[in-house]
Amino acid sequence: MSPQVHRTDPPYMQVVKHIKSEIESGVLQDGQKIDSVRNIGAKWKISLATATKVVSTLKAEGLVRSEPGVGTIVTRGHSAASAKDRVVRSMEGRIYASNERAEIRAAELTPAPEDVADALGVPVGSDVVRRQRLTLRDGMPSSASTSWFKGEVAEVAPLLLEQKRLPQGTPKYVEEKAGLVPASGKDQLRADIASEEDAAVLGIPLGSPVLRKQNWVLDAEGDVIEFGQSVSVARRWATYNYEISR
Helix, strand or coil: CCCCCCCCCCHHHHHHHHHHHHHHHCCCCCCCECCCHHHHHHHHCCCHHHHHHHHHHHHHCCCEEEECCCEEEECHHHEEECHHHHHHHHHCCCCCCCCEEEEEEEEEEEECCHHHHHHHCCCCCCEEEEEEEEEEECCEEEEEEEEEEECCHHHHCHHHHCCCCCCCCHHHHHHHHHCCCCCEEEEEEEEEECCHHHHHHHCCCCCCEEEEEEEEEECCCCCEEEEEEEEEECCCEEECCCCCCC
């Protein structure tokens, strides 16, 4: 059965969401060609102008790019998800893309550094949970991230201190065991250069361009559940989806 446009979202956005879902689920793989503008128009029974807007939107989000002599190909492997995307995907059981995997490099209680203590609202030097992971895309390091939690969370969620992946994802596990439900969050990003630690973990030259992020996940009362820090290699898009209401 051919796909049909429903009059809820704008027609172009319905098509964008459909193609995005195919990319995120792995139906469309990194480097694979998507339908041409003409084919999108014919398949969805929309105008060429609308089909062009579909492809332009996917390009703006860093999900596809034009390849001379080939067409428009998927570039999912070059797109970095926001902290919100990671939390939502974890809650839905979709943590990593099909060409990604994560290695947990550290899982421990450790004295809180000043910046972490300030982010979590705890005294400097108090015990906090530190979970550090390395994400590999197509077998190559693409980002390194650290999740920080207040130390008492480990009392009810002890697997946070084990150096292995949590099948349901860290946010979902913390919600199940500690009853801490994410309600809002904040992300901060900056362009930076790789430190010695970044270079060693990601396998890139010292001083290489990187994208550095930190994020806060908060509950309904505004208390911080998780503070995250991450660094990503260059040439990856950071993609954010949002709705605008008036």
